[in-house]
Amino acid sequence: MSINKIIKAIDRYDSFLITSHIGLEGDALGSELALAYLLKKKGKNAVIVNEDGVPQNYMFLEDKRFIKPLYAKIKKPEAVFILDCSDMSRCGKVSGIMPQDAPLVSIDHHISNMCFGDINWVEAKSSSTGEMIYKLYKKMNIPFERKAAICLYTAILTDTGSFRYSATSSYTHQAAAELLKFNIAPDDIYKKVYECNSYSDIIMFKKALDTLTIDDTGKIAWLKMDMDLPDSQSCFDQTDNVMDFARRIKDIRACFLLRRAKNKNEVRVNLRSKGNVDVSKVARFFGGGGHRNASGCTVKGSFAEVESLVFKQVKKAIK
Numbered sequence: 001m002s003i004n005k006i007i008k009a010i011d012r013y014d015s016f017l018i019t020s021h022i023g024l025e026g027d028a029l030g031s032e033l034a035l036a037y038l039l040k041k042k043g044k045n046a047v048i049v050n051e052d053g054v055p056q057n058y059m060f061l062e063d064k065r066f067i068k069p070l071y072a073k074i075k076k077p078e079a080v081f082i083l084d085c086s087d088m089s090r091c092g093k094v095s096g097i098m099p100q101d102a103p104l105v106s107i108d109h110h111i112s113n114m115c116f117g118d119i120n121w122v123e124a125k126s127s128s129t130g131e132m133i134y135k136l137y138k139k140m141n142i143p144f145e146r147k148a149a150i151c152l153y154t155a156i157l158t159d160t161g162s163f164r165y166s167a168t169s170s171y172t173h174q175a176a177a178e179l180l181k182f183n184i185a186p187d188d189i190y191k192k193v194y195e196c197n198s199y200s201d202i203i204m205f206k207k208a209l210d211t212l213t214i215d216d217t218g219k220i221a222w223l224k225m226d227m228d229l230p231d232s233q234s235c236f237d238q239t240d241n242v243m244d245f246a247r248r249i250k251d252i253r254a255c256f257l258l259r260r261a262k263n264k265n266e267v268r269v270n271l272r273s274k275g276n277v278d279v280s281k282v283a284r285f286f287g288g289g290g291h292r293n294a295s296g297c298t299v300k301g302s303f304a305e306v307e308s309l310v311f312k313q314v315k316k317a318i319k
């Protein structure tokens, strides 16, 4: 089992760099911090570096002892943990600060994971990377401290869409049940993560909903956000919230959202589907990745071009 390889790597090395993907969110950040707490308990050094800063709605997890800015001076790590990333490019600029000779240890639950690490632990059936880190604590017999429990609960909560997605298993609920014993108020965490939008965020939401379109079969819905989005610090990186409205339409099998990418001649595409419609294939077709029911990619072209290109592939995926 590759979880044992992870434990061996923790035993073997003394200092670790921990990172995750661009577009930092609950699962990525919560897993990073919980792993850092675990490493500290084992007497190891850990530092977390991400391309993005901590988003506003996850500030309650922020721990400056571990999270350092991208170009901060850090001690050269002996090994690098890459969490929740299906491939190296998802790490963004952080790959530039990884020592050449440091082994890469990948922990991830994306089915599209390329096993790019020197050591890989990939569990496509896990609801979240947070659930895998929880498993690591259990396997290593490390007691949870309350901070770690909050991080892991948040990771699991957000990556399961509040325990609604198909990867939510009885093990997921067992993990959440145990974590809740650490005097965690689920309503409080939910509020912090999801009920923190500004008025202008909601106006943007409204504009996005105005673009909601469905095809003539009634099976595909899509939305466009062709506007300047607030930077990653904003709480409005809640793609799922916008797409939820498309998903709620009866008989919809797949939906997608087009957003402005960082690069002007590219469009960021998020895809969601129900049941056995596999949108990770669509994402992979365009060089992206993800899960069967939730994936993403970045596509070159104008909004109109990308719209028709992606629509064609989604239609294929439904057949």
Ligand SMILES: [Mn+2]
Pocket (backbone or CB within 6 Å): 027, 028, 084, 109, 128, 129, 159
């Ligand atoms: Mn995840």
